[in-house]
Amino acid sequence: MSVDPLLHVDPCADLPSRDLPSRAPGHFEVLAHEGDARAGRLWTAHGPVHTPCFMPVGTYGAVKGLLREDLRSVGSQTILANAYHLTHRPGHERVRELGGLHTMMDYDGPILTDSGGFQVFSLRGLQKIDDDGVDYRTHFDGSKHRMTPESVLQVQANLGSDICMILDHCPPGDATPSQMRAAMDRTTRWAQRAATARHEILTPGQLCFGIVQGGTDSQLRGEHVQAMQGLDFDGFALGGLSVGEPVPRMHATMAEVAPTLPPHKPRYVMGIGTPWDLWKAVSCGVDMFDCVIPSRHARNGQLFTWEGRFNIKGARFRDDGAPLDHRCPCATCQRFSRAYLRHLHDSGDPLYVRLSTLHNIAFFHQFVGAMRRGLVQGNFAEVSKALFGVISDHYLPAETPHKA
Ligand SMILES: [Zn+2]
Numbered sequence: 340m341s342v343d344p345l346l347h348v349d350p351c352a353d354l355p356s357r358d359l360p361s362r363a364p365g366h367f368e369v370l371a372h373e374g375d376a377r378a379g380r381l382w383t384a385h386g387p388v389h390t391p392c393f394m395p396v397g398t399y400g401a402v403k404g405l406l407r408e409d410l411r412s413v414g415s416q417t418i419l420a421n422a423y424h425l426t427h428r429p430g431h432e433r434v435r436e437l438g439g440l441h442t443m444m445d446y447d448g449p450i451l452t453d454s455g456g457f458q459v460f461s462l463r464g465l466q467k468i469d470d471d472g473v474d475y476r477t478h479f480d481g482s483k484h485r486m487t488p489e490s491v492l493q494v495q496a497n498l499g500s501d502i503c504m505i506l507d508h509c510p511p512g513d514a515t516p517s518q519m520r521a522a523m524d525r526t527t528r529w530a531q532r533a534a535t536a537r538h539e540i541l542t543p544g545q546l547c548f549g550i551v552q553g554g555t556d557s558q559l560r561g562e563h564v565q566a567m568q569g570l571d572f573d574g575f576a577l578g579g580l581s582v583g584e585p586v587p588r589m590h591a592t593m594a595e596v597a598p599t600l601p602p603h604k605p606r607y608v609m610g611i612g613t614p615w616d617l618w619k620a621v622s623c624g625v626d627m628f629d630c631v632i633p634s635r636h637a638r639n640g641q642l643f644t645w646e647g648r649f650n651i652k653g654a655r656f657r658d659d660g661a662p663l664d665h666r667c668p669c670a671t672c673q674r675f676s677r678a679y680l681r682h683l684h685d686s687g688d689p690l691y692v693r694l695s696t697l698h699n700i701a702f703f704h705q706f707v708g709a710m711r712r713g714l715v716q717g718n719f720a721e722v723s724k725a726l727f728g729v730i731s732d733h734y735l736p737a738e739t740p741h742k743a
Pocket of ligand 1: 663664667668669670671672673697698699701702
């Protein structure tokens, strides 16, 4: 199926203008919707974010290989950094002394920070959970630390991020129903503490999002939405997805739960995904998502295009003078050939990381930006159908989603 010409426009064309009248951080407006899908605008202390929005991941305070101007050139509005990693490298207090994440990175757009809970709960055998918090040993040097609902907010206050995430208990995908319920109840208690503590710990203008758990169990998810929706948060995330469950089940959970979250607040699905995941999430009314797939896959030689995913290591690219993606306006595709990219990868040149990451992130922004514009311009159904054609032709079955 050929790609609809609707898709081939500048991914930056509809992005927030600095001239928009300013609103208080946390202000969220739905600009258009069709079915459950919606386009909106979230205000942060570092400007507005037009949703739906894909967030590239800069775990250690850098989207590997890219500068602020690179990210801006392909339409990145906001990025994600990870509090667990930054706590231990270079240290959240050191980041604060260096002026905070924005100053340290020279990045003036909105930044979302994960609480670090997901990483700590992934340290199997290296953590001990109690009702107050969790003791853990880092994967860096084995040193012992403690994380509580309050401490993760303090870390994020020191980092100075625009959107902070609460500490939640994310059980593994193979958890039993009783383990799932216990994790959910603990997350509720921790969320209640965070909803109070945020006003004492976070700085004015820092937003705080709650997280809904419950695995892929409809009953648990429904109960947790009920428990969380009245708490004082600026947005709500669906946690505990893309942790090893079958993709259709993850999609069904998103479709069931996302529309039940408070309609006047942004919705965020953590750690997705593939083009198929993003298409599904937007159609379910999800506003924000992050994933390491475009950047990590780029470094591994996997490049996303409107004609499918290429492995740039393939011998067929050795003499291929064509641009990586004819339709892509990114600097990589405008200036360099597939053969040159293959050569840079082959020779281990750091320029390969920059060019490949730039393109993959550009592709993800084009993909999500097409849906955003379709919603605002009133032709979402047409755009969505064209995008699903691309997914069906090139991006099914989905690969295993990845986490930072
Ligand atoms: Zn490109």
